[in-house]
Amino acid sequence: MYKKIISILILMCTVITFSACGNFSKVGSNKTDDKNESQGKIQVVVSFNAMREFVEAVGKDKVEIKTMIPNGTEPHDFEPKARNLEDLNKAKVFVYNGFGMESWVDKSLKVLDNKQLVTVEASKGFDPIKNIDEGEIKEHGQNDPHVWLSLKGAEFQAKNIKEALVKVDPSNKDYYEKNYKDFSNQLDSLYNDYKKKFDTVANKNFVTGHAAFAYLCRDFGLKQSSVEDVFAEGEPTTKKMEELISYSKKNKIKTIFVEDMVSPKVSETLAKEVGAEVQKIYTLENQEDNKDYIQSMKSNLELIYNSLK
Template sequence: MYKRIISILMLMCSLVTFSACGNASVNSNNKVADKKESHGKIQVVVSFNAMREFAEAVGKDKVEVKTVIPNGVEPHEYEPKAKDLEDLNKAKVFVYNGLGMESWVDKSLKVINNKQLVVVEASKGFESIKNTDEGEIKEHGQNDPHAWVSLKGAEFEAKNIKEALVKADPSNKDYYEKNYKDFSTQLNSLYNDYKKKFDTVTNKNFVTGHAAFAYLCRDFGLKQNSVEDVFAEGEPTTKKMEELINYCKQNKIKTIFVEDMVSPKVSDTLAKEVGAKVQKIYTIESKEDNKDYIQSMKSNLELIYNSLK
């Protein structure tokens, strides 16, 4: 808690400093930088990799996208730097997931000087899955934020991003509409392929490193059990570990899935206890193995499907 308070105080100091410098710069030049000046492309800032995937799928070569949270960094606890705020001050569109994923958004938007910025909460309007753990609710809010780890969630979020791009750049509306339609077609094709596959298996249970796959489970009628909670915090207690071992044995779990940025140690131990193998699965919070969103989700679905056969 002490470290978190210090982190917040440091951020507030950097925000105040940046705001003062930014306002001085604007006042001295008597103008705001052109938000569409880089080779004619719309300047888009996104919170993390999955939002970048969707923004680029819809915007393609009409947008230039900058990502706030670097690959390999856990998004739940990130605090923006002065450079991130500078990028927001120059952008035409800002995309973030929402549902409690990016705790820094509101305070960051309050201090930048960019009245033209089109802000889109990509998950806004999507039917969320509620957290049940009291500690998670107190720390992070009511909602599971991982809507993008779902083909239906991705389609919904891409639509919101498309509408934001149209608002920011109405002259290219048809272009964004076409790209969104193409992306939506890919998502639905993948969904239909795996809906048929998952309907053929009787076992619907799989185990992951942290509980990031509830929306994917909702898409296909599956059930996840996880080593760590929704926000990848804390190793399981001895009691929880015993429950996981029993769960794996009762449900004939053959694979323990582990994600990037989640410690594999407990998953490895669990796999040894129940005679399962460990395989990598993607949350798409970071770009991994040079795969795009469709490739990452296809890999996830194929691995999960094979583990249930």
């Protein structure tokens, strides 16, 4: 508690220090600031990569985006730095996932001096999947936050983002509406393609390193089992490992999926025990392999589908 109080005080001092600064900066370059201002781009701060993808899809060349959580950082464990608060204090729009993903948001927003900021909780209004683990509920809240890994969830979040961009830039409403519709059509097309594929397989079970795919499973009637929990915390107990081995053998699991930022060691051990292969799957919390959202999700769906055939 003492450390949290000190952290808040430091952030407050930092915001006061930078509140007089007028321009939204990118790596401290005044030239870039001037250029962006002259182009009239909306300055948007997002919490992590998936939110950046959606803002980019809808806003395209009319937005300038800064991502708070850098690649290589586990979003569930992130705490904002002074420079992140500086960026928020100069932005027009702040987009975060919500549903407990970014536990630091309320604390950070309280210390800002930015009356123009439009805040977007991208998951707000979406039908949540409830956490069932008491420890997770106590620490992170009632809801599974991984809405963006559902194509239907991504469409919902992109709509919330579109509405915020229209609010701050109504003169370009048609532009944002068109971009959103184009993105939505891509999502629907991908969903329809794989709904047909998943409907043809009898086996609906797959195993991941991190329980991030519950919303994807809801989309397609699938079931995930995982090495780590919803918030990528803790290795499984011996009992849990035995259950995963038994589950994998019973359901003829051919592939154990591993994700960026989750240790592959336990997944590799599990795969060895059940005679399965290990394959990488994307959570889109970080930008990986130069793939955009559609490319990453198509790869995920194809890998899962092939593992079930």
